[in-house]
Amino acid sequence: DTDPVQYRIFQRIYRIEEDVRETGLFMIGDPKQAIYAFRGADIFTYLGARR
Structure with a gap:
């Protein structure tokens, strides 16, 4: 399941918006x-x- 609060935490930890090469995050999900x-x-x- 994808929780908006959890995703915001991941965004901050892994700096997703900045596309920093030194960090990586693999997310496995199922829309169901x-x-x-x-x-x-x-x-x-x-x-x-997913984007």
Whole structure:
């Protein structure tokens, strides 16, 4: 599941927007997991992370 809060944390830790070469982040996801809204999952966060 993809939680918007968790993704913002990853953005800060790995400086995703800056595309820094010294850091790396592999994310494995499944859009079907976004059905877990009761745990904070959000399909739009998944789709944004995919880009």
